[in-house]
Amino acid sequence: MTQVMPVLRxxxxxxxRVVPRFMLExxxxxxxxxxxxxxxxNRGVQISTHLINNLQKLKRTxxxxxxxxxxxxxxxxxxxxxxxxxxxxxxxxxxPPTLDHVADRMALSPQRLKTIVRNVEKRELMESGExxxxxxxxxxxxxHLAYNDLTPRQKKIFDHRTGYGGALILPxxxxxxxxxxxxxxxxxxxxxxxxxxxxxxKLR
Numbered sequence: 771m772t773q774v775m776p777v778l779r780x781x782x783x784x785x786x787r788v789v790p791r792f793m794l795e796x797x798x799x800x801x802x803x804x805x806x807x808x809x810x811x812n813r814g815v816q817i818s819t820h821l822i823n824n825l826q827k828l829k830r831t832x833x834x835x836x837x838x839x840x841x842x843x844x845x846x847x848x849x850x851x852x853x854x855x856x857x858x859x860x861x862x863x864x865x866p867p868t869l870d871h872v873a874d875r876m877a878l879s880p881q882r883l884k885t886i887v888r889n890v891e892k893r894e895l896m897e898s899g900e901x902x903x904x905x906x907x908x909x910x911x912x913x914h915l916a917y918n919d920l921t922p923r924q925k926k927i928f929d930h931r932t933g934y935g936g937a938l939i940l941p942x943x944x945x946x947x948x949x950x951x952x953x954x955x956x957x958x959x960x961x962x963x964x965x966x967x968x969x970x971x972k973l974r
Contacts, residue, residue, distance in 0.1 A: 778802060781825045794828060796933035801825055849890040851876060852883060856953065866952050891941040916966045923949060924963050927956070 782794045805824035809817055855875050859867035869887070873880040913934065920928060929937035930945050940948065946956050 778825070781822075781828055796939075797828060798825060800933070801827055845886045845890055848876075848878075848883070848886050852887060853953065860952070887943055888941055891943055913967075916963075916969070919966050919969075920963060924959050924966075927959050928963055931960075 778795075778798050782798050801824050802821060805821045806817075808824075809820050811817075852872060856867060856872050859871060859875060869884055870880045873883040876883065917925065917928065917934070926949060927945060929935055930940040930948070933939045942953075942956055945951070946953065949956075951959070
């Protein structure tokens with residue numbers, strides 16, 4: 771393990787300018803675990819070499835995030851309009867509108883709106899929204915303490931926001947679809963998760 775940690779840190783450090791550290795660390799730990807499980811000493815390859823080969827997949831995470839690092843200001847404006855329009859339509863209809871319905875009201879193509887929403891939500895996770903709050907709570911004991919106090923729904927949200935437990939990191943729109951949540955419900959649950967993490971940090 772003493773030989774492994776420097777390798778993990780080096781690979782993570784190469785990508786922190788693009789992707790938040792907590793994302794890379796979670797992915798690196800997941801890849802390292804897979805490397806250990808698949809390692810065969812009879813092949814004559816050192817475990818450090820096998821680990822490095824497996825960690826090359828981190829570059830895929832970095833490449834994926836690079837495409838969403840810069841979100842144009844007009845996309846953010848469109849996203850804000852999308853949020854307002856979505857809320858207005860939900861009030862009118864009595865249920866969450868589809869993206870196609872929102873796009874029609876905004877006079878945009880559904881595909882264009884979907885792309886803008888996806889990119890802005892991914893970027894917000896990487897900026898000063900939920901991501902850094904979770905990042906500050908990456909100590910295993912703090913997370914373990916907080917995680918046990920989360921509801922089943924909150925655990926799923928936390929898993930998909932941080933990659934905890936090897937879960938796939940998803941943007942807000944996909945989490946909403948997967949868990950059948952509205953934007954308001956997701957925001958509420960995320961705030962409750964933040965509160966639980968803060969409490970866990972104070973108890974640590």
